[in-house]
Amino acid sequence: MPSKEPSSQLKPTTVDLNKISPGAKESSPSKLENPLLDSPPLPISPSPLLPSASLTRRELLAAFLGLPVALAACSATKTPSLPQGEIVGASNDTGHRLRDGQHVEVAADHWQRVKVVIVGGGVAGLAAARKLLQAGVDDFVLLELEREAGGTARSGTSPLVAYPWGAHYLPAPMKENVALVGLLEEMGLLEGKDQDGEPIVAEQFLCRDPEERIFFKGRWYEGLYLRAGATSDDLAQFDRFNNEVKKLVAWRDAKGRRAFALPIANSSDDAEINQLDRLTMGEWLNRHSLTSPRLRWLVDYACRDDYGMTVEQTSAWAGLFYFCSRVKKPGDDAEPLITFPEGNGRLVNYLFDKAKAKARLGFAAAEIIPIETNGRAGVDVIAVSHDGETSRGFHAERVIFAAPHFLSRFVIRDYRDQPPAHVAEFEYGAWLVANLFLRDRPKDKGFPLCWDNVFYDSDSLGYVVATHQRGIDRGATVFTYYYPLCDEDPKQARQRLLDKDWAQLADVVLTDMSRAHTEIRSLVERLDVMRWGHAMIRPRPNFVRSAARREAAKAYRNIHFAHTDLSGVALFEEAFYHGNRAAEEIVGGKQ
Amino acid sequence: MFVLHDAFFPVPCSLTKMNRTPIIFLNVLVIATCGLVYELLAGTLASYVLGDSVTQFSLIIGIYLSALGIGAWLSGFIDTGLARRFIEVEIAVALLGGFSAPLLFLSFARLSYFQVVLYAIVLGVGTLVGLELPLLMRLLKDTLAFKDLVSRVLTFDYIGALVASLLFPLFLVPKLGLVRTSLAFGLLNAAVGLWATWLLAPLMKGKVTGLRLRAVAVMVLLVMGFIKADSLTKLAEEDLFADEIIYTKTTAYQRIVITRSRAGFQLFLNGHLQFSSADEYRYHEALVHPAMMAAGGKPHRVLVLGGGDGLAVREILRYPTVESVTLVDLDPAMTKLSAAFPPLAELNKHSFADPRVQVINQDAMIWLENAVAPFDIAIIDFPDPNTFALGKLYTTRFYKLLKARLTPEAALAIQSTSPLFARQSYWCIMKTLEAAGFAVRPYQTAVPSFGVWGFALARLQDFAPPTVAPSGLRFLDDRAMQGLFASSTDTSPVPVEVNRLDNQALVRYYESEWKRYE
Structure with a gap:
């Protein structure tokens, strides 16, 4: 299979990695030409894929926010000023270098023996590490390419409040998700169990009311479904949709399994439910004559929010999973959301703390080589430091590959030579996330500031407010802005994101925010941007319930796979599940 | 208003030839009116802010009258250019008098200066006004016989006083408010000064352009003041409050407004009445003493949450056993005001x-x-839960946090809005306290400014409500204390949800209930 990645056009670069490491540079509008801030994947050599320089502001804004917004924003005579800020995180270069098969040598005295190497320090890798430690296995190392663990659940801190850089909530698990309930209990987030044995999450960790609001035609409304101005037909369709959801929540297969359960491994594999994966969510709505624009907006928002895909792109199985998996009984509200100022950063920081001694941050697995010596299977792992200067080798018995699955064909030697068919099935969406540091809050018309604040007319998802859960209700705050790039071709989306510099993306963010907050530019003191090239697995039709996905999760020689993408959706619960599962495969194998 | 006939002023002179004398007497009237208005403004503001209106008015009148004398005496040192001096004095009065009320309003914020500013302004205005009449009389001395001059100038002076004393309470304060009254009369003063540059032109040597420019400049300043007056007190806001606004401040957290009426003064936060000095004792005695007496009447360490007006603390400090009172209030502007604003x-x-x-x-x-020390008593006096930011201070989470900071024998009292107007809200607070693990005794009393008002008395174990009150209170005695805990049918419990951080049920009840009365 040909690669989904544009590797043929990308040459290995020799950029000094130190210079673009997080926090190393502070950019300002005047530094537009700074090549270190422009397009990290290929900033030096001239390339046909570098269109950003020629992009006008209007074209830029139109590409992200649509032409009307672009025209309105550009009608002003001068370009508005930008605050301070920089591009942070995601080491595209190291990753791209590895992808391009850079050869790494390890000196003979830099090899060591370990039982297990965990590749990847996101939720799955950290969960696996915790599981190994719990099982008494402490002879392992965890390699993480970035200088911080946590993957897309990472977070940042400011003197005022911590804030998320990606995943920012976890629906309260039901009692069936024993492992996750165990983690929350260990973290002290639970206050016991109710009469049905369901875990009770302590009030202060549940998303504080008011949770969400939506901006429509100059005014904020409570909730995510736009009730204001809805016709009776809109409301009837909304009810019908909810009734379909209720039916699916109540549905059980012959073995008594739910249609949609967390972890997904506990869901039914009955054909009736699996066939939902053959449709897009849009097609499913059409089949049920659900055409109300408000309803479709809500479902589209849900798909974009959870999967970074539109309602027309998302598998109906995944779309319905979102609405059904977090509801206990038909008619119940969805499970409340557990959140922290720093989002899921709290969870991964806790997990990382447990495994800190084993972690090698800023070390990427450059090559994973299954071997057999004297009839004993093992895996050699070659790791290279962030700056490419240092290398280490590990003779491991087992490897837990807890990185996104698409990377397997760049680092697992056998996969490089002959990638299994399933690898190419894993597609990832690109996301733009920005943190806006405000000296004061904008003034609002209508419903007051919520945790989650959504613009009805925008392709972005709006913003969450870090101070909300902290109980800081006045003055300075941090808004975290999310924009999934839902292009049909994820490669193009990635390119479209990665070839923009800080100033361009900051302008996009601020222009989008100005829809609801005209004074936003005068309130933002700093704006940092994260460009997630491979933010989330894309649950498109015929993937989520596919054989390819199941194949990918099977151990290959002594390599065990653990990542949320193996579930076809990007969720903390799934990453946690796969991390535990992979570790159990090893621990179980030992016993 | 006052039609002047030529026949009234039958004298030959350069001024009378041009029929200007009668108009100059109109000047006298305006000057007299303005002067008295400034005096009344100062007296009113002083009694609003410093209280004790008898003392304040006597002092202001005394200073003002003696300043008039100073002015009259100083006029003796002016020998030349009488007309020009007269107009200059007029413009100066316009500036100082016109800005007197805004200046005084601004100096509320720094109260140590308030009295200095107040008396300086009164002295200044009085001196200038005192200069005016002698100068004017000297200007007119050649056009009228002495007996007519004295008679007419004094007549118009006293008519002016009458006009001012009628206009001030009947029209100016209720319609314009203090700040705008002050600025409007400044404008009138300046206009008269400007007009006089034409009237008195025959008596002046040289150019008058400079004088006119000064008069216009002062008028522009005053008009700007008028426009900016909204930042001191908004006209719309003055419509909102029944009584005269005497203090406003927009802090980072809220808008503080103090109004003054015959019955006393009132504090508003974001437009919501917090207390009226006339009957706040009923509220604060009911808020503080049941908890104090329930816990045995010998409290040591007391916590007050909210209550930045210091009135609950006043009641707490009646108990000699109190060793410490910790008051936590969001807004430093509020607590500073309570410490420094004299009334x-x-x-x-x-x-x-x-x-x-x-x-x-x-x-x-x-x-x-993050609090550590355990408290014997907690008094909670937050504003009503009308925003989500306030609603969080009435949740199970909040009460559980508080519970962890109390001694086992502690008692807790919470202002809980009106059980009559906001019945669900009231019982929601009671139920939330119970859900947080408190034994709760609801109680209520009448506070005329508020209506029927509700409170919660809570402890960590079940308890009987207190039956005795400390002596020396204005409202509570033993029988009134027992009466607080009597129930009534129209305020009896209704089914409600517990208020949690993740549902904020209380804010929603409160909004739907008070909406009916707005």
């Missing part, structure tokens, strides 16, 4: 000056997360 500081008996009282300006919930 408020008097009302709270200077409780913030008591060495046992410690003020912490922080969000109560965030403070509670």
Whole structure:
């Protein structure tokens, strides 16, 4: 299979990695030409894929926010000023270098023996590490390419409040998700169990009311479904949709399994439910004559929010999973959301703390080589430091590959030579996330500031407010802005994101925010941007319930796979599940 | 209003030839009116802010009258250019008098200066006004016989006083408010000055352009003041409050407004009445003493959450066993005002000056997360839960945090809005306290400014409500104390949800209930 990645056009670069490491540079509008801030994947050599320089502001804004917004924003005579800020995180270069098969040598005295190497320090890798430690296995190392663990659940801190850089909530698990309930209990987030044995999450960790609001035609409304101005037909369709959801929540297969359960491994594999994966969510709505624009907006928002895909792109199985998996009984509200100022950063920081001694941050697995010596299977792992200067080798018995699955064909030697068919099935969406540091809050018309604040007319998802859960209700705050790039071709989306510099993306963010907050530019003191090239697995039709996905999760020689993408959706619960599962495969194998 | 006939002023002179003398007497009238208005403004503001209106009015009148004398005496040193001096004085009065009320309003914020500014303004205005009449009389001395001159000038002077004293309480204060009255009369003064540059032109040598420019400049300043007056008190806001606004401040957290009426003064936060000095004792006695007596009447360490007006602290400090009072209120502007604004500081008996009282300006919930010392008594006096930011201070989470900071024998009292107007809200607070693990005794009383008002008395174990009151209170005696805990049918419990951080049920009840009365 040909690669989904544009590797043929990308040459290995020799950029000094130190210079673009997080926090190393502070950019300002005047530094537009700074090549270190422009397009990290290929900033030096001239390339046909570098269109950003020629992009006008209007074209830029139109590409992200649509032409009307672009025209309105550009009608002003001068370009508005930008605050301070920089591009942070995601080491595209190291990753791209590895992808391009850079050869790494390890000196003979830099090899060591370990039982297990965990590749990847996101939720799955950290969960696996915790599981190994719990099982008494402490002879392992965890390699993480970035200088911080946590993957897309990472977070940042400011003197005022911590804030998320990606995943920012976890629906309260039901009692069936024993492992996750165990983690929350260990973290002290639970206050016991109710009469049905369901875990009770302590009030202060549940998303504080008011949770969400939506901006429509100059005014904020409570909730995510736009009730204001809805016709009776809109409301009837909304009810019908909810009734379909209720039916699916109540549905059980012959073995008594739910249609949609967390972890997904506990869901039914009955054909009736699996066939939902053959449709897009849009097609499913059409089949049920659900055409109300408000309803479709809500479902589209849900798909974009959870999967970074539109309602027309998302598998109906995944779309319905979102609405059904977090509801206990038909008619119940969805499970409340557990959140922290720093989002899921709290969870991964806790997990990382447990495994800190084993972690090698800023070390990427450059090559994973299954071997057999004297009839004993093992895996050699070659790791290279962030700056490419240092290398280490590990003779491991087992490897837990807890990185996104698409990377397997760049680092697992056998996969490089002959990638299994399933690898190419894993597609990832690109996301733009920005943190806006405000000296004061904008003034609002209508419903007051919520945790989650959504613009009805925008392709972005709006913003969450870090101070909300902290109980800081006045003055300075941090808004975290999310924009999934839902292009049909994820490669193009990635390119479209990665070839923009800080100033361009900051302008996009601020222009989008100005829809609801005209004074936003005068309130933002700093704006940092994260460009997630491979933010989330894309649950498109015929993937989520596919054989390819199941194949990918099977151990290959002594390599065990653990990542949320193996579930076809990007969720903390799934990453946690796969991390535990992979570790159990090893621990179980030992016993 | 006052039609002047030529026949009234039958004298030959350069001025009378041009029929200008009668108009000059109109000047006298305006000057007299303006002068008295400034005096009344100063007296009113002084009694609003410093209280004790008899003393304040006597002092202001005394200073003003003696300043008139100073002015009259000083006029003796002016020998030349009488007309020019007269107009200059007029413009100066316009400037100082016109800005007197705004200046005084601004100096509220720094109260140590208030009296200095007040008396300086009164002295200045009085002196200038005192200069005017002698100068004018000397200007007119050649056009009228002495007996006519004295008779007419004094007539118009006293008519002016009458006009001012009628206009001031009947029209100016109720319609314009103090700040705009002051600016409007400044404008009138300046206009008269400008007009006089034409009237008195025959008596002046040289050019008058400079004088006119000065008059216009002062008028422009005053008009700008008029426009900016909204930042001191908004006209719309003055419509909102029944009584005269005497203090406003927009802080980072809220808008503080103090109004003054015959019955006393009132504090508003974001437009919501917090207390009226006329009947706040009923509220604060009911808020503080049941908890104090329920816990045995010998409290040592007392916590007050909210209550930045210091009135609950006043009641707490009646107990000699109190060793410390920790008051946590979000807004430093509020607690500072209560300590320094004389009428408020008097009302709270200077409780913030008591060495046992410690003020912490922080969000109560965030403070509670880190607080350590256990308290015997907690008095909670937050504004009603009309925003989500306030609603969080009435949640199970909040009460659980508080519970962890109390001694086992502690008692807790909470202002809980009106059980009559906001019945669900009231019972929601009771139920939330119970859900947080407290034994709760609801109680209520009548506070005329508020209506029927509700409170919660809570302890960690079940308890009987207190039956005795401390002696020396204005409202509570033993029988009134027992009466607080009597129930009534129209305020009896209704089914409600518990208020949690993740549902904020209380804010929603409160909004739907008070909406009916707005």
